[in-house]
Amino acid sequence: MEEMKELRSKKTELLRDLGSRFDYSGNNDRPDPEMIEEYNEIADGIDRTSKRRCDTAFSKLPAELLIEVLWHATAPELRVYIIDRVLELMLVCTDWEHLIMTTPKLWMCIELAKDMEDAEAKLALSLYLSRELPLSIFYDYNFDANQVLAPLLIPHRRRVRALIWSARFPNPVLDERNTEGDLNRSLNCLHPAYSSSMLEVVDLQERRWPSEHSTYDTEYKAPLSWAYSNYKPIASARAFGDELQVLDAGKSTIEELLAITQLKYLRRVTIHLPASIPLDFDPSIDEPSSKGGTLMARIKAIRSLPWTHFTCVAMSWSIFNHIIGCIFSTVVHLQIGLDYIRLHELTRLIEETKQLENLDLTISLDSEPSSLLPLYSKLSITSLTLRIYTYPTDVTEIVNHFCRIAPGLQCLGITSARGKLIMKGINFDSLPNLLTLTTHCEAHHEDVFYKIQRFVVMASPGDFTNMPGSTACHLRCYLNFRSDPLPFILTSSSWPCVEILNLKTSYSRMHKGTLFHCRLHLHRLRRLELGCASAASVTHMVASYPTDLPSLEEIKFDCPPEWDILFILLEKRILLALEGVTLVSTLVLGCRPPDEICIPLVKLLKGHITPHMPHYELSIHGNLNRIL
Numbered sequence: 001m002e003e004m005k006e007l008r009s010k011k012t013e014l015l016r017d018l019g020s021r022f023d024y025s026g027n028n029d030r031p032d033p034e035m036i037e038e039y040n041e042i043a044d045g046i047d048r049t050s051k052r053r054c055d056t057a058f059s060k061l062p063a064e065l066l067i068e069v070l071w072h073a074t075a076p077e078l079r080v081y082i083i084d085r086v087l088e089l090m091l092v093c094t095d096w097e098h099l100i101m102t103t104p105k106l107w108m109c110i111e112l113a114k115d116m117e118d119a120e121a122k123l124a125l126s127l128y129l130s131r132e133l134p135l136s137i138f139y140d141y142n143f144d145a146n147q148v149l150a151p152l153l154i155p156h157r158r159r160v161r162a163l164i165w166s167a168r169f170p171n172p173v174l175d176e177r178n179t180e181g182d183l184n185r186s187l188n189c190l191h192p193a194y195s196s197s198m199l200e201v202v203d204l205q206e207r208r209w210p211s212e213h214s215t216y217d218t219e220y221k222a223p224l225s226w227a228y229s230n231y232k233p234i235a236s237a238r239a240f241g242d243e244l245q246v247l248d249a250g251k252s253t254i255e256e257l258l259a260i261t262q263l264k265y266l267r268r269v270t271i272h273l274p275a276s277i278p279l280d281f282d283p284s285i286d287e288p289s290s291k292g293g294t295l296m297a298r299i300k301a302i303r304s305l306p307w308t309h310f311t312c313v314a315m316s317w318s319i320f321n322h323i324i325g326c327i328f329s330t331v332v333h334l335q336i337g338l339d340y341i342r343l344h345e346l347t348r349l350i351e352e353t354k355q356l357e358n359l360d361l362t363i364s365l366d367s368e369p370s371s372l373l374p375l376y377s378k379l380s381i382t383s384l385t386l387r388i389y390t391y392p393t394d395v396t397e398i399v400n401h402f403c404r405i406a407p408g409l410q411c412l413g414i415t416s417a418r419g420k421l422i423m424k425g426i427n428f429d430s431l432p433n434l435l436t437l438t439t440h441c442e443a444h445h446e447d448v449f450y451k452i453q454r455f456v457v458m459a460s461p462g463d464f465t466n467m468p469g470s471t472a473c474h475l476r477c478y479l480n481f482r483s484d485p486l487p488f489i490l491t492s493s494s495w496p497c498v499e500i501l502n503l504k505t506s507y508s509r510m511h512k513g514t515l516f517h518c519r520l521h522l523h524r525l526r527r528l529e530l531g532c533a534s535a536a537s538v539t540h541m542v543a544s545y546p547t548d549l550p551s552l553e554e555i556k557f558d559c560p561p562e563w564d565i566l567f568i569l570l571e572k573r574i575l576l577a578l579e580g581v582t583l584v585s586t587l588v589l590g591c592r593p594p595d596e597i598c599i600p601l602v603k604l605l606k607g608h609i610t611p612h613m614p615h616y617e618l619s620i621h622g623n624l625n626r627i628l
Contacts, residue, residue: 067103070096083111083122104131110153111138120152127156134243136162162246254295254319261302268309273319302326308355311335317342321349328353337362337389343398347405351379358383363398379406382433385413394422395441403430413438415458428452461516462486469494476502479534488518498522503538504531515540521548528552532559543569550581556588563597570604 061069070089086106090097100106107130110123126135137153137160153160244263249256249271257273260266299319305326312320312335320336332355338346343363350356359381384402388395395414402409409431414421415438423441428434428451438456455472460480465487475498479488490498501522515537528549530538535557542549543565552573573581593601 063099066099067106070100070103071106083107083109083126087122101129104129104133108133109136109138123152127153130159132159134161135159136246138162158243160244163244163248254299257319258295258298261305264306266305267307269307270311270313271315272313273315304329306330309333311360313337317345321345324349324353329355331356333358333360335360337387339364347379356381360385360387362387362389364389380408381406382408383411384409385438386415388414388416388421393420394424396422396424396426399423399426403427407431409434411436411438413456415440420459460486461488461518465489467494469496471497473497474500474502477504479503479505486517488516489521490519491521492523495522497524499524500527500529501525502529503534505533519545519548521545524551525549526551527554527556529556530558530561535559535561536565539565539569543572546572546576546581547579552584553582554586554588555584558590560589560591560593563593567600567604574604 073085073089086100090100107126110126112119112123135156243265245265246268247260247263247266247270249260249269251272252260254273257271260269260271296318300322302322303326305323307327308330310323310327310331310333314337315323324331324334328349331353334350334353334356335358336346338361346361350359356379359379361384363386379402384406386395386398386402393416399414402412403426407430410433412431412434414423421439421441423439428437432451434452436454436456437452440458452470452472454474454476455470456476456478457467458478458480459467464477472495475490475495490501492498501520518534518537518541520538520541528538528542539561542552542555546569570584573583577583587601
């Protein structure tokens with residue numbers, strides 16, 4: 001223990017020394033000789049006091065494979081900085097320390113946060129050890145980057161590829177390990193309340209923030225208008241050079257928008273122009289600029305932009321209209337908020353786009369819809385999210401409208417911030433390619449949910465009894481406990497194909513350990529994923545009725561389960577194995593099990609527990625690809 005404290009103290013001393021002596025000029029070929037000498041002295045001291053070796057299978061792995069293992073072990077996690085994870089891995093042994101210090105790609109993510117310990121030293125370390133590789137910069141919402149560390153990055157601006165407000169959520173990294181599809185999926189994590197993904201049920205105009213002491217099911221909600229009005233982009237985007245590809249510009253001015261349009265390699269843009277100005281309001285912006293000409297004239301002089309992803313939190317309609325005309329041949333993902341009266345104009349604009357696949361709309365339904373819908377438009381989009389913000393709650397007309405004009409939809413999401421929506425008689429047969437449906441709507445027996453592979457639904461537990469069901473293989477349920485809960489029942493008669501079931505709670509008064517009545521009778525279910533508030537009830541049910549889930553192989557807990565009930569569940573399935581009940585082969589836990597639990601659990605399942613960030617995974621067969 002004392003040895004570890006000494007190592008941490010020396011690590012802090014080393015970091016501070018690097019930060020104070022680092023040459024921020026961008027000339028990495030000639031680092032300060034005193035800094036190198038100081039580092040070597042401290043590193044030698046650490047080596048003398050710690051001769052630990054990894055006397056495990058890791059020590060026999062080739063260096064190339066071990067680098068990949070360490071690479072994946074630095075994956076971002078809520079409330080944990082990536083660079084802190086890298087530094088912790090350096091303390092395992094001197095071999096790992098040397099390997100990490102000499103592997104530039106482990107230092108490509110740079111995080112700037114107001115409360116990050118020794119931020120300047122860590123920035124210096126990342127800039128130096130990443131060599132000439134591209135950089136991805138993530139900054140916190142409460143970080144005034146213009147005055148602190150951002151100027152130190154300017155000499156390295158040619159290396160910056162992504163400039164993103166991370167809000168402590170999983171971050172995309174622009175490098176060789178991301179395919180284009182992986183990057184698109186990871187970018188959806190940047191704005192949970194503005195995500196293009198159809199796979200989650202979230203609330204309109206609310207951004208979800210993990211609280212410092214929260215579990216995975218506990219969230220603090222901040223209005224988007226507040227979130228966007230209280231952070232600023234890092235300096236001037238143009239200062240980071242033409243190589244910038246991803247930019248979360250934050251609350252910006254029209255002058256900053258003009259500067260952004262000059263970045264020729266920019267592909268993904270999120271912008272707020274400005275707070276409190278709705279999309280359909282055109283303020284007077286034709287005021288003379290000190291640089292010559294009116295702002296609107298300079299904007300209209302732009303003929304084309306290479307943007308593929310465009311998220312607009314607020315913007316005047318005339319500016320938005322012109323920008324869509326500039327990106328109509330390149331835009332793939334479009335995300336905006338607007339009043340319903342503008343829907344026909346938007347449809348007219350985007351039906352000319354050549355590449356558009358994902359459309360994410362936040363819509364106010366204050367106006368009467370029937371007379372405003374365009375009748376003959378056709379959209380080639382494959383993914384649509386509708387976030388309904390205001391009353392009325394009957395969305396049948398607008399959903400049927402998009403079913404008519406976008407018959408190629410593969411993903412459809414309908415959510416609300418104002419309670420349950422009503423959707424009657426939607427003919428999903430008109431969408432032959434629909435694979436994923438997310439809904440916060442009252443289901444009716446005349447609705448057809450078949451042919452869907454992934455179904456995400458938010459409803460009260462009792463609503464599932466009357467739900468028409470689906471052939472979905474993946475079912476994700478957000479249980480709403482606003483009122484006294486009725487029994488939650490899922491059976492194979494309504495859900496015959498479900499193999500993966502994810503149970504979460506939304507707006508719940510339920511707490512960890514609270515029980516509610518549930519019954520799952522799903523013959524094909526293989527994987528069960530449980531949130532904190534649903535874990536206790538479902539674990540009790542599975543332990544009491546093991547034959548109701550005969551094919552269950554994997555259970556994932558976001559929070560620690562009730563260990564005694566979990567042992568009963570596992571023991572019963574072992575005893576019933578001869579009767580066709582499948583053994584649970586994998587447990588994924590949201591925390592490290594206590595030592596007094598690990599030993600009997602491993603002995604019971606004849607397996608081993610291996611940490612797999614941010615979870616711990618127990619597998620009978622083991623898994624060498626998930627070692628850290």
